Amino acid sequence: MATTAWNQQWLEQLRQTRVWRSIFRRGPARTNRTRSLAIFGNLALHVLPVKVREKSLSIRATYYLGSISFFLFVVLTITGILLMFYYHPAVPDAYRDMKDLIYVVSNGVFLRNLHRLAAQAMVVAVFWHMFHVFYRGGYKPPHEFNWVIGVGLLLVTLFLSYTGYLLPWDQLAFWAITVGTNIISYVPGLGRPIRFLLLGGHIIGQNALLRFYVLHCVILPLVAVALIAWHFWRIQKDGGLTVRDDHE
């Protein structure tokens, strides 16, 4: 395999360059030690376990439901940012912008539907992940606190779904938020003030749309990213995934 040899030689030369060595301090991952160091020394990967049991990588161990949820979150972030280029969170514009995305903007309908469907899929994946972890006993020590973080992530996912629901500013959105915020107002004592703060008024109008937009595009995604990082890091600190020993 002459090409492979050539590729390796070229890669080897690249690794010797000063620029490469300034970025990757550790050198090639050829031994277990340098492989571990490659994970430790990487900003994105260091929250992940350095070593995993082979069993925990099998499909039946997790069905990759957590990874699927995270992948969908990445898809939603990318498509969401792209949708923000055409969407104004203002009362006459929001509905028209949504219609423009469907009928006027090139590939707008694709991005919008990708965002919608990925959002629905993420809710399904997160619930499925929760049930799977529950039935595998993943909430038991030493994973009990990661279960708590997971419940937080489930709630953030549902809030993201709910705040995104208002943004098209159509009849479905308006009435869904009417019903939802009326449910909130039944909370004893605090319900009405919370509804007032959430809507920025007594009715679902411009203030409510802007507030839901900021929650949906900034605040809740930041909370989600922080909780996701914590959730992944805890897997490592709690000694890896829950894998049944009697499995297969």
Next chain:
Amino acid sequence: MSDEPTAPGKPEEKNAVSRRDFLNEIAGGALTIAGLGAAVVTVKYASPNVLFEPPTTFRAGSPDDYPVNSVTYLQDQQLYIVRTDKGMWALSVVCTHLGCITQWKPESDQIACPCHGSKFQRTGTVQAGPAPRPLQRFSLVLGEDGSLVVDKLEIVKETEILKV
């Protein structure tokens, strides 16, 4: 308390608060107060003082516009003006179940909600369905010029009737 004299510059008691602990507690307390203050200020900031919403008080015409034994739907204001031989009252059209808009059904003498089938009498009392409470009754008074004045922010008891 021991009577032995202590050397100057040394702590008088073994369990006395050290300077470090004292300063740490002061700093921690100050940060807690500042954090709580920031939270209160933020909640205050998020609560609008001026709302650009339709006014909640309005004039609903003269009582003579509403015949006795009638339920009138005011679409712009989303309420019913009910008049019987006992008097008048103003009911919200918003269903107390989940906030759908109800409809007056003269043929069955009921106010009905299309969403989940709640039914109300013209007094606002729940007759059937999942609605947990009677329809909200708004304050209805006679203004100085003799016209009806409704305040949709002021909810009154279900027994309050304007005698005309």
